[in-house]
């Protein structure tokens with residue numbers, strides 16, 4: 090058997106767009122095959138067909154040398170195909186263990202009665218599996234109580250639990266910390282050594298370089314190149330993706346900071362179980378300053394941002410915006426007072442997936458003129474404004490402003506949130522993982538936009554797991570560890586290694 094997976098002449102159309110256009114890829118057994126391409130190039134769509142979520146309009150799928158029709162994820166699982174999705178597919182109010190074993194639950198019989206779900210056994214199995222792969226999770230914890238990176242670990246374990254042989258990872262490292270990424274790449278390598286075949290969608294070219302054997306490039310739905318990774322530099326990969334117009338290095342201007350715009354004083358936030366997750370945190374951000382919060386995922390940075398934005402109630406402390414205490418304001422009043430927020434999870438908190446792109450773009454200003462008057466929306470103005478933002482932020486979708494956001498590619502959803510929030514023209518911008526899932530061209534554009542906002546005198550609170558991003562953009566760095574801001578320094582006085590050490594809780598690094 091020469092190929093484990095063959096997708097031959099695959100075409101998939103959605104209303105208004107050809108997402109995959111006559112694509113042929115052939116993947117050998119035990120290889121790590123990377124798929125790259127700009128946001129919206131058709132990578133997820135192609136893999137969704139292999140996983141049975143869509144059927145191709147044209148073309149054939151061959152697995153282990155046999156032609157197959159994959160009409161559902163169950164059928165894909167039957168062919169030992171597993172997929173870790175870019176946007177998680179988990180039942181929020183189930184525990185990790187319940188999610189992982191869903192459909193293949195271990196059962197026990199009590200006193201010869203009907204079989205029932207053996208929760209203890211499921212949790213033990215998951216505990217063993219999670220230790221085996223170093224993907225730590227609490228099997229008894231509900232998904233709704235987990236942060237994004239823990240949810241991702243559940244997704245990965247779910248696939249490993251099903252003993253998939255063909256493993257599809259759709260941007261699995263986008264939410265992981267550098268340490269977790271190293272772990273995961275190690276796991277992927279081990280899985281390969283055990284005989285598995287891996288397909289990896291990633292925008293992180295360094296990762297592809299590190300572990301992939303071959304890579305294929307999609308461009309506007311078409312396959313444009315297949316290369317051996319060992320003979321291709323990351324720069325060549327980037328050029329294959331976005332043409333030869335690689336971004337020029339960015340220039341960060343020296344500017345004078347102005348007055349204090351955000352001040353956080355002795356802020357303490359508790360989680361649902363009344364445990365402190367942000368402990369007595371104080372800092373301030375001035376106009377023209379990018380204050381980055383560096384930290385390993387799960388150290389309270391998301392709760393800190395949520396508490397400032399009003400999505401979480403603070404237990405104690407003050408939050409001042411332009412000198413006014415907003416800590417008792419609801420979310421809407423905080424927005425009106427001048428706060429823009431790009432949340433960690435674009436799909437649950439950033440967008441209304443079943444609204445059109447235009448409606449999502451005016452989500453925070455539909456009550457203002459010219460978008461509405463006396464409670465009546467003005468579709469012409471909304472449409473005009475949406476088109477302007479779509480152009481400015483290069484938001485690509487099949488039907489422009491009318492596209493249902495649910496059907497947009499992940500990266501383009503992210504661009505929509507960013508465009509909407511920046512264009513509120515608020516003095517305070519809170520960015521949580523702003524470039525997650527974006528391609529290199531889009532990341533460059535967003536970074537430039539963030540610097541432009543800084544030059545325009547905005548106060549920017551940047552929460553990021555990407556040290557590179559922090560080093561490139563920030564003026565001041567606050568390191569958060571176990572809910573406490575352990576260090577606040579001028580960014581120029583710190584190296585990435587020092588920040589990394591503080592992030593791990595090392596004192597006086």
Ligand SMILES: Nc1ncnc2c1ncn2[C@@H]1O[C@H](COP(=O)(O)OP(=O)(O)OP(=O)(O)O)[C@@H](O)[C@H]1O
Nearest residue numbers: 103108128129130131132133134496497498499500
């Ligand atoms: N269910 C759907 N209905 C309509 N259009 C869709 C649907 N799914 C995807 N598309 C469109 O198909 C195109 C390819 O999307 P896809 O999600 O495959 O891109 P991608 O390469 O994975 O992008 P990203 O890197 O941003 O995740 C996009 O234009 C997207 O809007």
